[in-house]
Amino acid sequence: MALLTINDLDISYNNTLTVSGFSLSLGQGEICSIVGESGSGKTTVIRAVLGLLPVGGKVTAGSITYDGRELTSLDKKQWHELRGRDISMIFQDSGAMMNPTRTVGATFVEYIRAHEKIPKKDAWSKAAEMLTKMRLPDAGRIMKEYPFRLSGGMRQRVGIAMGMTYQPKLLLADEPTSALDATTQAQIVREMGELRDEYGTSIIMVTHDLGVASYISDRIVVMRNGRIEESGDRDTILHRTENEYTKMLLDAVPTLGGERFV
Template sequence: MTASEAARDVTAPETAHDTTASEGVHDARPPEAVLEVRGLSVGFDVPAGRLPAVDGVDLTLRRGEILALVGESGSGKSALSMSLVGLNRGPRTHIAGSVSFGGRELVGASERELRRVRGKDVAVVFQDALAALNPLHRAGAQVAETIRAHGDVPRATAAHRAVELLGEVGIAGPARAARAYPHQLSGGMRQRVMIAMGLANDPAVLIADEPTTALDVTIQAQVLALLKRVQREHGTSVLLITHDLGVVAEVADRVAVMYAGRIVEQGTRDEVLFDPQHPYTMGLLGSVPPLHGPLPERLPAIPGSPPAGVARPSGCGFRPRCGFAQDGCESRPELRRRHGGPAHLDACVLPAEARMRARAAQAAGAAV
């Protein structure tokens, strides 16, 4: 199944679940944590005040898993991921909380300490490969530079390894591609170069920020298959930032749904996609075209817009857009287990009957 087909099929009740992954969460002890985020907050100074991009997020990335971070544009996904290794530090940026990697605290670490971690232990694949790659240097030279930045490796050895990496990520004619400049490569090849740079030092964590954006469906499927192979063969933990539910259905082991800077639902892929508990998650799934049956004339949409300014609604951030909001939603809900397995958490105080009505509205194609 391609990513686009999976996107259309996530709400189909007859879809067969991949029970192996979800059942393993209950039957075996979960893998050890590689990256632990506790109470992370990120704010940016803007003319109107301080913009709360990330608001007290707790998140755990386990060894050898793909964790998808999902949400609309502006929900804080990229701000969170870049703050993990201090890539958005600056005089107008305020980062608080804890990011622990292998017992090392990254929030508050010096720039020198972070440079030892970036690209070696934690690597980043950026959304726009053409903008991220240096247009004045050949692709192979940029991969080789990543290798030499974290080890005393001769130039010739690094150049040879760069060609090997380009071949490992599926580039046909890797030696020729190594001699090319970024603008001479296709979008899919540039993204593969970025992944090769990320894998150059065999990192424990790979942060992939919208790695399939602007790629056609065929190339997108190839990139996703590559990420799965990296996870399987290298044991790499992947934090996948995306807004595409098809991508989530294709590769994710666990899913965290983000809205207005907070995690509102978290669980295994099947729990979140097939048994959503937060109305925001239901709204996202309801906006996906169905794979089976006639297409609706107009897809349902979540009313209103996400909060964009410095002022945020009190209590549940989704309350102004939720058709099932109640008085209890005026208090800030905590992310905790309210239904399902121990790994399925949500930040919604609605009682069971209100959630059932929201699920029915989603199934009927109405706005949540």
């Protein structure tokens, strides 16, 4: 059975239909990328899955079923229980989401204690352990650092470490690597793939770069103007597409970490 099934979803902003007829089925441990040009509705779709559409945004038709539960009708409290534990999200610039006046450690410990009633000291160790897992050297030092004093790649690893703390069944990532240089992009995308292997996490990753998508995805959804232009397994999209728009995106793929993957 699929972990997540999105069926014929319509999403509007201020009564203007923005995404229509979006469907997707994701199994446990599967990685699906959503690609497409700027404004095609990628962020809108994953925000809807997480119940985090901005003010004015609304799911107007269709369903999102996660682990047998309908998500579009959850209330605040039910969302609070799912988010961060079962389902978590990482953003384009995790650093920008962190309070600049607090250290990484303080933010991380607070995040853990919002989800689990454990002593500060234990939360601190748990956070440090997650940072180490994300290949951040000297986790103890990073915990005492302010976000703006870390590199973009380090901040993003902190964001992913936070998002993975509770071994979510589903991770939604919105352009998690696009603020980074190509080498760091490749490393982080690879590390996300390793987390999937270790925890069996299903991942939906938004990117406008088909190169990044091809790197770890099992499946790829191509969006354009709020609709699915094409979707299929990775190799079909990359090597056997007949779709002109997908072909155009493929032609625009840069190399990732010096290597071309498509």
